[in-house]
Amino acid sequence: MSYTSVKGMDDLCPPESYRWAEIEKKAKAIFESFSFSPIVTPAVERTELFSRGIGRATDIVEKQMYTFLDKNGESLSLRPEGTAPVVRAYLEHQLYHPDPYQKFYYWGPMYRYERMQKGRYREFHQFGVEVFGSASYRIDAEIIFMMMHLYRELGVKKFEIQLNSLGCHECRPKYREQLLKELRGQKSALCADCQNRLEKNPLRTFDCKNEGCQKIAQTTLPRMVDHLCEPCKAHFEGVKTALNQLNTPFILNPNIVRGLDYYVRTTFEIVSGDLGAQNALGGGGRYDGLVKELGGKDTPAFGYAGGIERLLLVLENETQPKYGVNVFVAALGPKAQAFSYGLIHKLRLKGIKCEIDYDDSSLKAQMKKADRMNSQCVLIIGEDEMNKGEAILRNMSTKEQKTIPFGEILDEFKKKS
Ligand SMILES: [Zn+2]
Ligand SMILES: [Zn+2]
Numbered sequence: 001m002s003y004t005s006v007k008g009m010d011d012l013c014p015p016e017s018y019r020w021a022e023i024e025k026k027a028k029a030i031f032e033s034f035s036f037s038p039i040v041t042p043a044v045e046r047t048e049l050f051s052r053g054i055g056r057a058t059d060i061v062e063k064q065m066y067t068f069l070d071k072n073g074e075s076l077s078l079r080p081e082g083t084a085p086v087v088r089a090y091l092e093h094q095l096y097h098p099d100p101y102q103k104f105y106y107w108g109p110m111y112r113y114e115r116m117q118k119g120r121y122r123e124f125h126q127f128g129v130e131v132f133g134s135a136s137y138r139i140d141a142e143i144i145f146m147m148m149h150l151y152r153e154l155g156v157k158k159f160e161i162q163l164n165s166l167g168c169h170e171c172r173p174k175y176r177e178q179l180l181k182e183l184r185g186q187k188s189a190l191c192a193d194c195q196n197r198l199e200k201n202p203l204r205t206f207d208c209k210n211e212g213c214q215k216i217a218q219t220t221l222p223r224m225v226d227h228l229c230e231p232c233k234a235h236f237e238g239v240k241t242a243l244n245q246l247n248t249p250f251i252l253n254p255n256i257v258r259g260l261d262y263y264v265r266t267t268f269e270i271v272s273g274d275l276g277a278q279n280a281l282g283g284g285g286r287y288d289g290l291v292k293e294l295g296g297k298d299t300p301a302f303g304y305a306g307g308i309e310r311l312l313l314v315l316e317n318e319t320q321p322k323y324g325v326n327v328f329v330a331a332l333g334p335k336a337q338a339f340s341y342g343l344i345h346k347l348r349l350k351g352i353k354c355e356i357d358y359d360d361s362s363l364k365a366q367m368k369k370a371d372r373m374n375s376q377c378v379l380i381i382g383e384d385e386m387n388k389g390e391a392i393l394r395n396m397s398t399k400e401q402k403t404i405p406f407g408e409i410l411d412e413f414k415k416k417s
Contacts, residue, residue, distance in 0.1 A: 008114070008122030018323040019315055023154060023308060024107060027127050030150050031105040034142070036129055039104040041085035043111075047075040053084030053294055055260050057200070064112040078111035082128045083287070083303055084294065090132060091296045100133030100299055119313050126282075128305035132291065135300035137238030140266040140286060143304055144239075145246040147270055151281065154311065155319045158273030159281060162253035163243075164225065165236040166285070168264045171229035176202060178222050186216055203257040223254040235265050262289025270306070274314045281314070282306030324374025325353040327413060330366040332382035340381055343409065352413045370396065379409070 005011055012020055028038070051061050066078040079085055086104055089095070095102050107127045114120055129146075131139050144161060151159055167175060179202050187195055191210035198205075206217045228236060243250055256267050267285030284304030291299035327347065331340035337360075344354045355373055357366045363380070370378045380392040390405045393412070404412055 015321040015323045019321040036103040036105040047077040066111045080112045102132045105129045125308040126305045130303040132301045137235045140239045141242030145248045161250040163250045163268045164256040175227040206255045206257045327354045328370035328375040329356045329379045336381045
């Protein structure tokens with residue numbers, strides 16, 4: 001019997017896993033420099049949290065959740081996304097007290113039972129940020145700016161920020177009526193899906209993949225952005241002005257819609273030029289109604305979630321993962337081995353990545369090993385070197401060699417790291 005990982009749930013092995021570690025390190029550093037605090041929530045929640053927080057009638061809740069009864073008969077689900085759990089934690093631990101303005105970032109696995117395709121997994125990973133307690137358009141713009149900064153820092157070359165406004169509880173119902181009127185008139189030209197959900201969710205025609213529907217959406221349907229109430233219009237103008245101030249290029253895309261009522265005003269997606277159909281690196285926006293929906297006070301909120309597997313796919317084409325050790329110590333003979341064993345641990349305590357051979361291998365075999373480990377240099381210490389009190393340092397890319405006295409080895413590597 002041999003074992004493989006579960007379909008749609010992949011291992012990530014070196015060297016690709018180094019890329020992963022680098023994304024994590026850079027993302028967390030950037031989130032912290034924008035004063036977000038880390039928050040960690042469980043991978044399992046009560047199913048009810050997601051049916052209320054994402055919506056019972058969504059594909060995610062209806063078809064894609066891993067839901068099961070635990071031994072107590074309670075319905076639990078693996079989290080399909082990260083926002084509802086963060087809102088739950090915000091309320092459960094009264095993190096809004098005394099100041100509702102709070103900023104969190106998270107990073108972790110999410111689960112959806114999806115049809116398999118490139119860049120789509122059943123266990124996938126997301127990083128996300130949530131800001132609670134401010135309705136300011138400046139928050140919207142700075143999160144978009146922060147994400148642009150992150151993708152640039154990671155080396156994503158081609159991506160686009162697509163922006164839309166979804167209006168609010170004042171202007172959206174009126175717009176919806178107009179949209180419905182228009183759609184009813186063209187019902188026979190819509191695909192079966194759009195016809196079925198027309199009365200319940202007319203907005204979905206905007207993100208329908210059917211070509212006929214796309215054409216109708218782009219040419220004849222009224223657009224939310226043209227029907228915003230005055231406060232929504234001012235908010236949207238504010239976001240655009242702030243993005244310009246922060247040198248953040250964006251394009252307007254009236255086709256970005258969200259099916260749920262608590263999504264309001266700003267919504268955006270970051271789209272890669274390098275991915276096929278699954279081209280969104282992530283999406284976000286304002287969700288002023290969700291905290292209340294989940295039992296809290298009316299609290300404005302804004303968030304973004306980005307997929308890490310998608311990001312890895314894009315980066316595969318654009319950068320090499322950085323990995324390897326700083327120095328491999330090739331020791332020959334028992335005296336040199338004992339000395340080197342002590343030496344690598346002094347180096348490791350200084351944060352210098354080093355390795356050694358444990359098998360009494362020949363110099364040639366040890367050099368090969370160093371090469372496989374992608375070592376920047378090799379420190380060669382044999383009987384002769386032990387007697388002289390100095391080591392041979394070989395640079396693995398230039399092949400240059402020099403000798404350094406034992407007493408100067410630590411300083412030599414401290415300079416480089
Ligand atoms: Zn409005
Ligand atoms: Zn359609």
